[in-house]
Amino acid sequence: MSSSLWDAARAALVRDRLAMACAAMLALLLVAAVIGPQLLDYREDEIDWAHMAVPPFEVPGHWFGTDRLGRDLFVRTLHGLRVSLAIALAATMVSLVIGVAWGAIAGFRRGRTDALMMRFVDVLYSLPQVFFVIILTVVFGRGPLTILVAIGAFGWLTMARIVRGQALVLREREFIEAAIVGGAGPARIVARHIVPNLLGPVIVFSTLTLPQVILVESFLSFLGIGIQEPLASLGNLIADGAAEMETAPWMLAVPAACLMLVVFCFNFLGDSLRDALDPRDR
Amino acid sequence: MSTSAFVLRRLLGAIPTLALVVALSFLLTRLAPGGPFDEEQALPPEIRANLEAAYGLDQPTYVQFGRYVQGLLRGDFGPSFRFRDFTVGELIADGLPVSLALGAAAILLGLALGIPAGIWAALSRGGAADRLVMALAVAGISVPVFVVAPLLALVFGIWLQWLPVAGWVPGRPSDLVLPVVALALPLIAFVARLMRGSLLEVMRAPWIRAARARGLRERTVIMRHALPAALLPVVSYAGPAAAAVLAGSLVVETLFGLPGMGRHLVQGALNRDYTLVMGMVIVYAALVIVLNLIADIAYARLDPCIRREGRS
Numbered sequence: 001m002s003s004s005l006w007d008a009a010r011a012a013l014v015r016d017r018l019a020m021a022c023a024a025m026l027a028l029l030l031v032a033a034v035i036g037p038q039l040l041d042y043r044e045d046e047i048d049w050a051h052m053a054v055p056p057f058e059v060p061g062h063w064f065g066t067d068r069l070g071r072d073l074f075v076r077t078l079h080g081l082r083v084s085l086a087i088a089l090a091a092t093m094v095s096l097v098i099g100v101a102w103g104a105i106a107g108f109r110r111g112r113t114d115a116l117m118m119r120f121v122d123v124l125y126s127l128p129q130v131f132f133v134i135i136l137t138v139v140f141g142r143g144p145l146t147i148l149v150a151i152g153a154f155g156w157l158t159m160a161r162i163v164r165g166q167a168l169v170l171r172e173r174e175f176i177e178a179a180i181v182g183g184a185g186p187a188r189i190v191a192r193h194i195v196p197n198l199l200g201p202v203i204v205f206s207t208l209t210l211p212q213v214i215l216v217e218s219f220l221s222f223l224g225i226g227i228q229e230p231l232a233s234l235g236n237l238i239a240d241g242a243a244e245m246e247t248a249p250w251m252l253a254v255p256a257a258c259l260m261l262v263v264f265c266f267n268f269l270g271d272s273l274r275d276a277l278d279p280r281d282r
Numbered sequence: 283m284s285t286s287a288f289v290l291r292r293l294l295g296a297i298p299t300l301a302l303v304v305a306l307s308f309l310l311t312r313l314a315p316g317g318p319f320d321e322e323q324a325l326p327p328e329i330r331a332n333l334e335a336a337y338g339l340d341q342p343t344y345v346q347f348g349r350y351v352q353g354l355l356r357g358d359f360g361p362s363f364r365f366r367d368f369t370v371g372e373l374i375a376d377g378l379p380v381s382l383a384l385g386a387a388a389i390l391l392g393l394a395l396g397i398p399a400g401i402w403a404a405l406s407r408g409g410a411a412d413r414l415v416m417a418l419a420v421a422g423i424s425v426p427v428f429v430v431a432p433l434l435a436l437v438f439g440i441w442l443q444w445l446p447v448a449g450w451v452p453g454r455p456s457d458l459v460l461p462v463v464a465l466a467l468p469l470i471a472f473v474a475r476l477m478r479g480s481l482l483e484v485m486r487a488p489w490i491r492a493a494r495a496r497g498l499r500e501r502t503v504i505m506r507h508a509l510p511a512a513l514l515p516v517v518s519y520a521g522p523a524a525a526a527v528l529a530g531s532l533v534v535e536t537l538f539g540l541p542g543m544g545r546h547l548v549q550g551a552l553n554r555d556y557t558l559v560m561g562m563v564i565v566y567a568a569l570v571i572v573l574n575l576i577a578d579i580a581y582a583r584l585d586p587c588i589r590r591e592g593r594s
Contacts, residue, residue: 225548242428
């Protein structure tokens, strides 16, 4: 993959205004989630006894209102976003590392190794994943680490399939032959010649994995088997909001809007990246 | 009889998957630190030993596994450790009809609205209808069930008061309207997008041009020639769709207070009721496997390539 492909991809992406807007929005949300809570007047678990369940924009300082305990909803949403993003990034990294290594080795080795490794992927793939994630949370207790491991345990499967397909094609190319002639061992060929050339599809698929992980984590947290109070996640904030929607609909609207914004931006950016990095379309 | 051979082969292929589900869920729950009676305070050792003997927990793991599998073959999922008065089998029998009705209605609604919407969008490609359907579809895909369901309850249940927000009276179908719609919306969106893309692709195929060249009416070309082929991706999506609907039913049953399997599973997970969670997961897995099987068979009947392969 030459640098001109990356240049062309960057040019295509910059031309895509909506994709750039999504990238900017995600950067803004990321910064807000990381440093936002420090800049605001309230802490995420601080109770403002004078202002319980106030609607947005009614009391200065509580821009998005407060929940029934008088905790500032803006700070809590940023905090939930931070937890959700942290888990999504970590689980995506886990699935990226396992998936790329697994797929690259299977594709490079071919033959029986490949058949065995990919059969294992097929078998795990046929399991109803969400339900096994639930079993894992029951077994290992509810908390961020379990969620991370449980989602990571299944997240790498698709990545492994994509990478294997690419590796099968790549290994027939001349530069791999040149590397073999040059005396490079299999480990070096996989690490230095195959994996770097897989970056395009890997980046695209990682961008599309992130929103999926956010959705699964929020789904579990919504059900009460994911992130637990007092830690906030977008999922348990939405569950709180759903319980109070009759009297305090903003408690549902604020975290739900935040979640949809993040998921939409990641999905859209991922689709645009795919279009930009796919040379077939040009 | 090529199709029946294909069906048989797929049926036999589903058995190892189900066996793996049973073995994995059993082993995972045995990995759990502590036993099911740890949370009860001050349980005298004799009583504890009696309880464990009564549930067979004093036996080695492989004996327990053997007993569990034997029980499963007889339809016995063992006792629930938290709902002491019920067996897991009774809780499943109790919830399965509700969950099945909910899931089947959602999938049917998803197909019944998603397929025509996708066709409509494809036929008016680039036009206003296309853009409207696709914008709605993108929104529908980005909004998860656990956001759609509370919003529907808020708007139609609480503000407009058209439909009940929670509860379940047997024989009152209005209770099911909001849950089914909440489950079906993401499905409609996904099916519409899939249908549009696949129909557009099929319409470019040479045999569609051939059908037009034979002077067939556009309507016949689309209905008789393009649609059966364009439906294939939708059919193969039915398996994943079923898995998604079942996962979504956990949210919907919990939120709307429906007495289905999903609510029992969530309760079981919250209470760390291992046998209950295990039994429910096995039933859900079996449902997903069966639905995948049905989708595969439908696919084989529609796809001439597989039919021919089976005959040769």
